[in-house]
Amino acid sequence: xxxxxLRDLFSSKKAVAAMASIGVIVANSVGLTALSETTLTMILxxxxxxxFGQGLADFGKEKAKIEVE
Numbered sequence: 641x642x643x644x645x646l647r648d649l650f651s652s653k654k655a656v657a658a659m660a661s662i663g664v665i666v667a668n669s670v671g672l673t674a675l676s677e678t679t680l681t682m683i684l685x686x687x688x689x690x691x692f693g694q695g696l697a698d699f700g701k702e703k704a705k706i707e708v709e
Contacts, residue, residue: 654691654698661687 649655661684667673668680675683 654694657687657691657694 664673664675664680664683664687668675
């Protein structure tokens with residue numbers, strides 16, 4: 641059960657992108673990277689845009705599945 645949940649989570653592009661953004665924030669806050677505030681904002685905005693776009697694509701895909709049935 642947990643194995644399937646984790647498999648589904650890691651196969652989701654949106655979830656992986658969200659985890660990457662959390663990783664960037666954590667790495668920057670503990671000093672592993674020396675990103676300026678502007679650079680960090682640009683990276684996170686890019687990831688957020690990807691997640692939003694992927695959500696729209698997934699919505700269209702699910703809508704197409706429903707119309708076919």
